[in-house]
Amino acid sequence: MLTTERHQLILDLLKEKQSIKIQELVELTSASESTIRRDLTELEDLQKLERVFGGARRIAQNMPEPSLSDKAAKHLSEKLRIARYAASLVQTGDAIFIDAGTTTAQMIPLLKDKDVTVVTNGLSHLEALTEHGITAYLTGGFIKARTGALVGPQAIQSLESYRFDKSFLGVNGLHIDHGFTTPDPEEAAVKRRAGELAKSCYVLTDQSKYGQVSFAHIFNLSEAALIIDGLPEETVEEIERQTTIKVVTQ
Amino acid sequence: MLTTERHQLILDLLKEKQSIKIQELVELTSASESTIRRDLTELEDLQKLERVFGGARRIAQNMPEPSLSDKAAKHLSEKLRIARYAASLVQTGDAIFIDAGTTTAQMIPLLKDKDVTVVTNGLSHLEALTEHGITAYLTGGFIKARTGALVGPQAIQSLESYRFDKSFLGVNGLHIDHGFTTPDPEEAAVKRRAGELAKSCYVLTDQSKYGQVSFAHIFNLSEAALIIDGLPEETVEEIERQTTIKVVTQ
DNA sequence: TACAAAATCAATCATAATCTTTCATAAGCA
DNA sequence: TGCTTATGAAAGATTATGATTGATTTTGTA
Incomplete structure (x- = not known):
């Protein structure tokens, strides 16, 4: 599975779920825990989500803005x-x-x-x-x-x-x-x-x-x-x- | 269940209920009493609720959302x-x-x-x-x-x-x-x-x-x-x- | 009111889960 | 090949959790 595909999957899931566990993502993507962790860290740097202990949480997206350039x-x-x-x-x-x-x-x-x-x-x-x-x-x-x-x-x-x-x-x-x-x-x-x-x-x-x-x-x-x-x-x-x-x- | 999910659940409940007992939260979340206590203490530190004996109470800040009575x-x-x-x-x-x-x-x-x-x-x-x-x-x-x-x-x-x-x-x-x-x-x-x-x-x-x-x-x-x-x-x-x-x- | 029982509390500890860092390997590309 | 990037695995540190203890508060009863 491609890196960007995983990223998109994670963001899509957070549009519906408010928060998600790392273990869930591991099962869904059959990627390793390390990889998911890296994904989450990168997405957090882009302010697409917030990392929390055990998973990630949707960030306040009151901005209807599309994604950042x-x-x-x-x-x-x-x-x-x-x-x-x-x-x-x-x-x-x-x-x-x-x-x-x-x-x-x-x-x-x-x-x-x-x-x-x-x-x-x-x-x-x-x-x-x-x-x-x-x-x-x-x-x-x-x-x-x-x-x-x-x-x-x-x-x-x-x-x-x-x-x-x-x-x-x-x-x-x-x-x-x-x-x-x-x-x-x-x-x-x-x-x-x-x-x-x-x-x-x-x-x-x-x-x-x-x-x-x-x-x-x-x-x-x-x-x-x-x-x-x-x-x-x-x-x-x-x-x-x-x-x-x-x-x-x- | 993720820590932040419990926190969110507690705050959501307090938007509707004014106050809530620890035992209720234990059953709802199937977390231990200790964990719920810690949750409440943390949320109190953030001024999101007020601890009372046996549970927690809403504070003025998070008023219930719905229309005014x-x-x-x-x-x-x-x-x-x-x-x-x-x-x-x-x-x-x-x-x-x-x-x-x-x-x-x-x-x-x-x-x-x-x-x-x-x-x-x-x-x-x-x-x-x-x-x-x-x-x-x-x-x-x-x-x-x-x-x-x-x-x-x-x-x-x-x-x-x-x-x-x-x-x-x-x-x-x-x-x-x-x-x-x-x-x-x-x-x-x-x-x-x-x-x-x-x-x-x-x-x-x-x-x-x-x-x-x-x-x-x-x-x-x-x-x-x-x-x-x-x-x-x-x-x-x-x-x-x-x-x-x-x-x-x- | 006083007193005992029950409930709740804060503090502590051991354990399990999760995190970060690091390293080695695999895959993509010039 | 040589270089970069992505990946998985492992070690050690950190954090969350649940159980336990003894103290504190509330409740029930007289």
Whole structure:
């Protein structure tokens, strides 16, 4: 049986069953347990399902969207890889700031059992945070409807109540000379302060942002560690001369 | 049976039954008592239910899905009448605080064309606020999963950034001697401060709360105007001797 | 009210099931 | 052939489960 056939079978079954056991799939496909496990892991990376102990569960598919394009899927797994590395840096008991944004959002499910305290300015993170029982505080501020981020002087004022072990920020531009940038000046201000209030500040981004310069300057490369993926090695070396960097490859 | 399947089953049952015994679940799932206990403990940690001796109980968050009962509907129209009067007090250009809660929520659509600035600590208000294009600020703070309210010192600290023309608060208890009360001390503290920071403070409640005393004291009757509905006239007169009051009848 | 019996509870332990990692083999392809 | 990818199997770690114990709470009865 072809790999893609198994994948399709699994997804079809989950359209009807809400959840399914690995053993059932082993019998249905007469593939080995290992293979089914790999299938489930891959489908989870594509956010087609959620793995649970003993099987898999249908993910909230309130989006009537068809399947993701290959490019988007690749982007997604890239974000996931970055998020996985970022989450691995978080230790039990840490107090962390998680910036609004889709890349940082991927981190949240991975923090479930770390007993962390999370502060965020991202309204869209709330559902995942409460869903996974993570202790969470929200900054105040003006609600930027488009991004669901809380910004403005009140957001920054809110931040002053906290000190973080680690801050995880998303950015739109990453440039050797111009540092980290993002389109919105108010969001940039929040990111900047969140970074300053942390012992360690990490910027999460994918390689498509390298060389880009967006409108609002956050801070320079040397003021944060960078978690990125997929850059050619000579580029990495060039950046490493100017900043602390972490690179997750493959 | 998968762990998540049991969890889902339990939650589904609680959508219809309000409470359920452990022994029932043992029979339904043919899992051991220990396992069911663990399930309930985990779901309680996620604020999905409340453990009681012998079983578990639904919490306010997961209301039963089906249409509103007649009684609840009546309750709703009562809330709506109260909200309508409250909204009629709001003038163009006002800056107001709207407390978390279902009664105050009814006000939001009625503010659409008033060009108001709203500050709220209620996460569940956000959708309506953005949908109606109302300029909104959110207080920061700890997320109380059950009510979707932001509370704690950080929430109060957030409030200090603002001054309101009017504050609209919800309460659970209303008593001649014991004033306004609500079950949660942290929410009470937020309400109190929000009231203090406004030129005028209005409390919205339905007549079922009259004579009730909840745990946490907010402030006394004389410190706010009361918007209520459906009280007998002699009761109204009795209260009017002790406080400023607005009564919306029918 | 007091007291005993029954039910329920939290904590612990051993076992079974499942998971991750690793390695070796097989299959597809230039 | 040489290279990549998919597969299955196995070892050791992790997690879920069911049974047991003694403590706690509720219930029944006087």
